[in-house]
Amino acid sequence: MSHFVSSRLMVVLSLVASVAACDDEEPRAASVAKENAKIPMSAMTAKAIEGTEFSFTQPVPMLSPTPFKLKFTMTAATAPAFDMTVGSTKAAGTTRFGSCIFTVTSSNIPGVTQGQQITVNPCQYVVSTGGVHANGQATTVQILLQLGLIPSAPNQASVSIDPSSGVVTVNNVNTGVSVQLGVSTGSVGS
DSSP states (O other), X not given: OHHHHHHXXXXXXXXXXXXXXXXXXXXXXXXXXXXXXXXXXXXXXXXXXXXXXXXXXXXXXXXXXXXXEEEEEOTTXXXXXXXXXXXXXXXXXXXXXXXXXXXXXXEOSTTOOTTOEEEESSXXXXXXXXXXXXXXXXXXXXXXXXXXXXEOOOEEEEEEEOTTTOEEEETTEEEEEEOOEEEOOSSOOO
16 A cells, blocks of 8 residues: 555656646746946947947037047957048047047047047947847847937947846947846837
């Protein structure tokens, strides 16, 4: 009789384990970013936008009195390079962060001179993550470079959001910046 009770106990335990395993496999609500990510420029985060040309249709006080284009290059360096163009004129130099501190090494842009140091704060890029599913899969979204209060025209970037931490990765660069996650209420973002 003890063998019979033991066998029944094993069957019951097996059924309980199966039901518990099924509970773990229930679909969970999808997480989405509740906000756009604001990524402060740093030596690390500049790598995500290396070579991307950002167009500013409005002047940025202290940097350019007219519309211009700006891109960062050589982002593996301690002080990444920048290239700025205004029409057919150009300025180049290095960048330090904390805000964007541009040190001009060459320029033929009127009002921007070699040796000039220009500080712009805030200096960040804004990634349109609001509504994007936090599933670790890359998707293409809009990205803007913001210098002071002036945003650039939109560009595109490949972005993924870690489903457990909300950390945003831009163009395969972990930014270290998290967004708040919420439960998906429909088919917003991808």
